[in-house]
Amino acid sequence: MKIILKQDIKKVGKIGDVVEVSDGFARNFLIPQGKAISYTKGNFKQLEYLKKKEIDKKEKELNEAKDLAEKLKNVSLEIKVKAGEKAKLFGSVTSKDISEILSSEYNIELDRKKIDLKEPLKKLGVYDIPVNLHKNVISQIKINLIPDSESDAKIKEE
Incomplete structure (x- = not known):
């Protein structure tokens, strides 16, 4: 099953990666725990949007820290x-x-x-x-x- 990781998971991948894992691992652990979502084009586009938003947020935090x-x-x-x-x-x-x-x-x-x-x-x-x-x-x-x-x-x- 293809999934998109929402968190870093050892031996699986990093946040935002699209990985192939066993169906049971995805359905019984990763998805219910909120650590991953199933891969669809819509979810992938949403993830790209969230990545951009996260980058902007980190940039803003860095600028605020420099001002402070x-x-x-x-x-x-x-x-x-x-x-x-x-x-x-x-x-x-x-x-x-x-x-x-x-x-x-x-x-x-x-x-x-x-x-x-x-x-x-x-x-x-x-x-x-x-x-x-x-x-x-x-x-x-x-x-x-x-x-x-x-x-x-x-x-x-x-």
Whole structure:
């Protein structure tokens, strides 16, 4: 039976391929699971249309990622945090915190999973944090963790 694959399937083919498989494999597994559709001229034309649409979508995502990378080049975050002795923070700054600050201060919506923070920031200082916007587009955010004036006053009193 000829089918058109809707997903990559090991040892069978890649998405969009027209392949010949056994009738039972197609009827009992691939088609009911939504991994393939039977081959007809109409389905093939529909698949070509979907491929073009997918290419346009990927191109649009890449362009949006490049635009966002341009915006992020000019971003330098100054985050006031409570710190104790030896510049150690009370708590930490996570990718979620960075994402929320970008959203509130710069109106840049960025998923926290795209911020490549190996571990939470726990000391004062300047950090260059990579941001994976797309598999081909990587940008950086400069983050400066500065002590909050209240925590400075408490340290001086002691």
